[in-house]
Amino acid sequence: MNACSTAPTLSTETDKQIDRVIEEYKDEPSPLLEILNEVQHIFGYLSDDMLIAISEKLSIPTSQVYGVATFYSLLSTRPKGKHIIRVCESAPCHVMGSESVLRAVKDELGIDLGETTPDGLFTLESTSCLGICSVGPAMMVNDRVFGNLTREKVRLILRRYAKDKEASVS
Ligand code: FES
Structure with missing residues (x-):
């Protein structure tokens, strides 16, 4: 992922779903991990655009969001099989x-x-x-x-x- 984030090109529906997930988990003790886990559960993986959108919505540096997404083996930034x-x-x-x-x-x-x-x-x-x-x-x-x-x-x-x-x- 480029260190300089750009405006994500998510569909309106995907953006709404991410908003819903953030709203659901934002008050958890470790909201970022919970949010990434749930977004992956919905979409199967975490795309660059999703990570940038989450970063912007949570006002967290993209590098930090990407770091968490790539640290945990159960999270994936690439599409996985069925x-x-x-x-x-x-x-x-x-x-x-x-x-x-x-x-x-x-x-x-x-x-x-x-x-x-x-x-x-x-x-x-x-x-x-x-x-x-x-x-x-x-x-x-x-x-x-x-x-x-x-x-x-x-x-x-x-x-x-x-x-x-x-x-x-x-
Ligand atoms: S070591 Fe394989 S299931 Fe425990």
Whole structure:
């Protein structure tokens, strides 16, 4: 992002939605993070124009808004896929085979960490502990956590999501 912000070119509707989010969270103890999180929840990511608009509306330097947006791994300044896959890389899962799981996802989707499939369906990320260490290796797809993963189970889960059906493997 250019350090010198310019007037954002957001649609009227997007601008109104950002105003609504700011109004909802402006009195929170840490409003900026809450606002960025909610705007991303609505639009899927945080564009430069959205960050500039938030900066101007909150009278916070654009560099500070951009700094927060790029610091937290759950926030993204780039569009992500419809399904976000997060493979756990913390120690317990690593010992139980997370590298194999990550390799299976890469092989199945043809993308690397931080990338999105050309059809916009999947984005691949890594994450720290998902809270189910006893049944690692684990990964999360959107808000759903899967454990006891094998390469075959990973393929099955991803193919179900690719068909846009709710995966039912646990
Ligand atoms: S270390 Fe992977 S779920 Fe806890």
